[in-house]
Amino acid sequence: MKVAVVTFPGSNCDYDLYKAVQDVGGSPTFVWHRERGLDGYDAVMLPGGFSYGDYLRGGAIARLSPVMEDVVAYAAAGGPVLGVCNGFQILCEAGLLPGALMRNESLRFQSFPVRLRVERADTLFTTAYDEGQVLRIPIAHGEGNYEADPATLERLEGDGRVVFRYVDASGEPTDDGNPNGSWHNIAGIVNEAGNVLGMMPHPERAMEPLLGSTDGRGVFTSLVRALGAAAPAATP
Amino acid sequence: MSAIRLEIHIKPRPGLLNPEGKAIHHALHSLGWNGVADVRVGKTIYMDLDAESEAAALETAEAMCRKMLANPVTEDFEISVVTAEGAAS
Numbered sequence: 289m290k291v292a293v294v295t296f297p298g299s300n301c302d303y304d305l306y307k308a309v310q311d312v313g314g315s316p317t318f319v320w321h322r323e324r325g326l327d328g329y330d331a332v333m334l335p336g337g338f339s340y341g342d343y344l345r346g347g348a349i350a351r352l353s354p355v356m357e358d359v360v361a362y363a364a365a366g367g368p369v370l371g372v373c374n375g376f377q378i379l380c381e382a383g384l385l386p387g388a389l390m391r392n393e394s395l396r397f398q399s400f401p402v403r404l405r406v407e408r409a410d411t412l413f414t415t416a417y418d419e420g421q422v423l424r425i426p427i428a429h430g431e432g433n434y435e436a437d438p439a440t441l442e443r444l445e446g447d448g449r450v451v452f453r454y455v456d457a458s459g460e461p462t463d464d465g466n467p468n469g470s471w472h473n474i475a476g477i478v479n480e481a482g483n484v485l486g487m488m489p490h491p492e493r494a495m496e497p498l499l500g501s502t503d504g505r506g507v508f509t510s511l512v513r514a515l516g517a518a519a520p521a522a523t524p
Numbered sequence: 525m526s527a528i529r530l531e532i533h534i535k536p537r538p539g540l541l542n543p544e545g546k547a548i549h550h551a552l553h554s555l556g557w558n559g560v561a562d563v564r565v566g567k568t569i570y571m572d573l574d575a576e577s578e579a580a581a582l583e584t585a586e587a588m589c590r591k592m593l594a595n596p597v598t599e600d601f602e603i604s605v606v607t608a609e610g611a612a613s
Contacts, residue, residue, distance in 0.1 A: 345595055352592065381595070388597040391543045435540060436597060469541065 289314035301336035308492035321353035334375030347377030376486035387436030393469025397430040416506035423503035432488040434470035452476035528581040529606040
């Protein structure tokens with residue numbers, strides 16, 4: 289699995305993603321935001337961080353980077369794209385995913401492991417999990433409060449495009465389990481075609497028993513499995 | 525061509541939670557300003573833009589807002605020209 293890990297000025301989870309891809313037997317390559325061309329990659333990943341210092345809005349300037357034109361074309365051609373944290377914000381700003389990530393309701397930067405319920409175990413990124421399984425994966429963000437207009441939200445729920453939801457200790461999506469005020473406890477969504485996943489929690493930080501959880505591995509092993517089974521990646 | 529001074533107000537959509545506004549609202553209440561009914565925080569961008577006319581400047585700035593400066597999901601925008609006297613109109 290050849291993976292492009294796109295880095296922007298201010299990305300800071302790029303090495304974590306790189307390592308996560310290596311850990312599941314993939315071969316990652318860093319692609320600088322000014323580079324062009326994503327041909328030949330089996331997947332593209334946008335890391336967390338604070339691209340352009342989060343100036344204007346998280347992801348607002350990064351999404352205008354030259355490489356993002358290629359990411360948009362890559363996604364349109366069906367190529368798998370994963371955006372984590374700031375990467376999720378960039379995907380929303382680029383219009384690859386609907387909605388926006390607003391300031392946390394608490395106004396605090398929240399950094400701790402959360403409980404995530406897998407709502408869909410049949411996407412490219414989640415077949416290694418069981419539907420309803422609760423994962424422990426860390427978050428680290430100040431702007432992860434997912435919002436969209438009512439029609440979009442209804443469509444997301446109706447089409448089953450909410451992939452991960454924040455839940456409490458009993459596995460329910462309550463306010464208690466919601467770290468940032470996201471609508472319906474949304475932590476991760478896919479696009480209509482199902483090949484673009486954006487999520488605020490960091491699966492790449494939950495790869496090692498030493499760091500407290502290996503629950504993030506499934507995102508990467510699922511992708512390896514999906515790519516192994518399917519035809520080679522889209523070449524836009 | 526001359527530089528036209530613009531003020532671009534990016535405003536949070538009504539009805540959407542505005543956590544910063546809420547925090548300021550609470551703080552004002554705790555200082556005794558109990559008459560504050562609502563606070564929302566947006567941002568203002570001050571821009572000097574070379575354009576043929578005010579109308580052309582407004583049109584360009586509007587395109588900038590749609591493309592980048594405002595997020596249509598969460599924000600509205602309003603653009604005003606700052607006149608020589610310094611007042612925004």
